[in-house]
Amino acid sequence: MLEPLEPLIHALARLPGIGRRTAERIALRLARDRSRSMARELTAALQGLETNIICCSRCGAITTTAADPCALCTDPRRVTDLLCVVEDPSDIETIERSGAFRGRYHALMGKLSPMRGEGSRHLGVENLRRRIEEEGFTEVILALNTDVESDATAAFLREILAPLDVKITRLATGLPAGSGIAYSDPVTLSAALRGRRPM
Amino acid sequence: MIEKDQAIVLRTAPYSNTSRFVLWLTREHGRIATLVKGALRPKSAFIGQFDLFYTCDLLYYTRNHGGVHVARECALLKPRTAFRTQWRACLFASYLADLVSRVLPDGAPAPAVFDWLDDVLDELATGEAAAETTLHAELTFFDRLGWRPVFDRCAICGGPANQTERRAFFAAARGGRVCAMCAPDVRDAQLAPADALIILAGWQGARTPREAKAIRCSPRQARDIAQLLGAFMRHHLDLSPESRSIAFIG
Ligand SMILES: [Zn+2]
Ligand SMILES: [Zn+2]
Numbered sequence: 531m532l533e534p535l536e537p538l539i540h541a542l543a544r545l546p547g548i549g550r551r552t553a554e555r556i557a558l559r560l561a562r563d564r565s566r567s568m569a570r571e572l573t574a575a576l577q578g579l580e581t582n583i584i585c586c587s588r589c590g591a592i593t594t595t596a597a598d599p600c601a602l603c604t605d606p607r608r609v610t611d612l613l614c615v616v617e618d619p620s621d622i623e624t625i626e627r628s629g630a631f632r633g634r635y636h637a638l639m640g641k642l643s644p645m646r647g648e649g650s651r652h653l654g655v656e657n658l659r660r661r662i663e664e665e666g667f668t669e670v671i672l673a674l675n676t677d678v679e680s681d682a683t684a685a686f687l688r689e690i691l692a693p694l695d696v697k698i699t700r701l702a703t704g705l706p707a708g709s710g711i712a713y714s715d716p717v718t719l720s721a722a723l724r725g726r727r728p729m
Numbered sequence: 730m731i732e733k734d735q736a737i738v739l740r741t742a743p744y745s746n747t748s749r750f751v752l753w754l755t756r757e758h759g760r761i762a763t764l765v766k767g768a769l770r771p772k773s774a775f776i777g778q779f780d781l782f783y784t785c786d787l788l789y790y791t792r793n794h795g796g797v798h799v800a801r802e803c804a805l806l807k808p809r810t811a812f813r814t815q816w817r818a819c820l821f822a823s824y825l826a827d828l829v830s831r832v833l834p835d836g837a838p839a840p841a842v843f844d845w846l847d848d849v850l851d852e853l854a855t856g857e858a859a860a861e862t863t864l865h866a867e868l869t870f871f872d873r874l875g876w877r878p879v880f881d882r883c884a885i886c887g888g889p890a891n892q893t894e895r896r897a898f899f900a901a902a903r904g905g906r907v908c909a910m911c912a913p914d915v916r917d918a919q920l921a922p923a924d925a926l927i928i929l930a931g932w933q934g935a936r937t938p939r940e941a942k943a944i945r946c947s948p949r950q951a952r953d954i955a956q957l958l959g960a961f962m963r964h965h966l967d968l969s970p971e972s973r974s975i976a977f978i979g
Contacts, residue, residue: 649975681813715777
């Protein structure tokens with residue numbers, strides 16, 4: 531019965547967080563909509579994405595072909611000497627939403643992870659190095675995740691960027707907001723202790 | 730049913746906003762997959778208890794149908810924090826975890842492979858000679874799978890490896906070193922640096938890990954050895970994982 535839907539199910543199941551079951555549910559829902567309005571809306575949105583949406587050629591943030599480099603890269607009101615390096619464009623969104631950072635961004639588009647097929651060559655380190663030299667940043671903030679491979683990636687970047695005349699910092703790690711000592715694991719707790727500051 | 734086992738984290742992936750999918754190598758139950766529900770909630774008992782290359786005590790509910798079990802409790806035994814700063818060692822750990830997850834089938838007990846990986850990760854976490862450690866580990870891994878390449882004699886005629894021989898040969902399909910006399914009759918025999926073959930024979934003949942460790946190789950020799958073992962792996966395991974070339978070449 532699902533045979534005619536197979537190409538759609540297959541395509542949907544490749545999306546992050548969508549398994550075979552969910553893909554089938556979505557495909558069925560679209561198929562039984564007589565008005566076709568859902569499918570039409572989705573088609574138009576996907577076509578729009580295919581032609582208009584890209585990752586900023588400078589920082590990697592999601593932007594449109596008409597605005598490349600993106601507003602984050604060109605907005606003169608933003609701080610121009612701070613560069614925040616993240617793994618993924620979605621991290622840029624998250625940090626922007628926090629309102630805590632007003633500088634420039636750079637998305638690596640991955641991390642050092644051979645098991646995922648990502649090595650140092652995939653991270654576009656040359657690009658990053660060139661930006662730091664050409665755009666005159668005084669501080670590079672490594673805002674990577676805190677899993678093993680992200681930490682290793684930060685160590686790698688620190689080594690690669692060390693010869694450049696720029697201060698390199700890493701986001702502090704510590705106890706999550708709303709959590710307590712009793713709930714924390716040894717790795718987090720020792721990082722929090724090392725990262726303690728005077729008050 | 731609830732199972733309890735020691736387990737090494739081979740791979741993790743997001744499952745939902747707060748849950749994760751984790752692939753483990755367990756000591757008694759081989760490779761298994763579990764969901765870790767609520768793993769990312771701030772007060773989850775799982776927070777910080779598992780990450781790549783950790784060895785943990787794992788308690789899980791078995792689900793026979795879907796194949797994916799559900800973790801109930803996890804306590805870390807060895808976090809191997811050195812991988813967080815020793816990025817080269819981390820690349821090799823990532824490759825070896827990938828290798829194990831490709832080679833082992835789901836749910837088939839492989840305690841020898843578990844012990845092997847646990848030891849190799851400990852060794853890599855010292856941060857020293859990561860490439861050598863990995864090459865030596867590949868050799869012992871082949872051994873545990875029942876593939877033992879021959880380096881100390883000719884794999885065809887059994888003639889002793891001539892230490893003074895300049896031109897040595899290697900034939901993955903024939904299982905190892907091939908002497909100059911036999912080489913012309915072997916189709917896939919490739920010229921191989923004699924010093925690399927001698928190091929491999931030394932590693933294989935070592936009676937203790939410490940004895941093997943004492944046999945060092947230069948970066949050039951490591952590249953040659955990686956090439957030979959890569960050919961062996963391609964032929965006998967039908968594998969040439971991208972993770973391997975990323976770890977060795979970049
Ligand atoms: Zn941009
Ligand atoms: Zn021979």
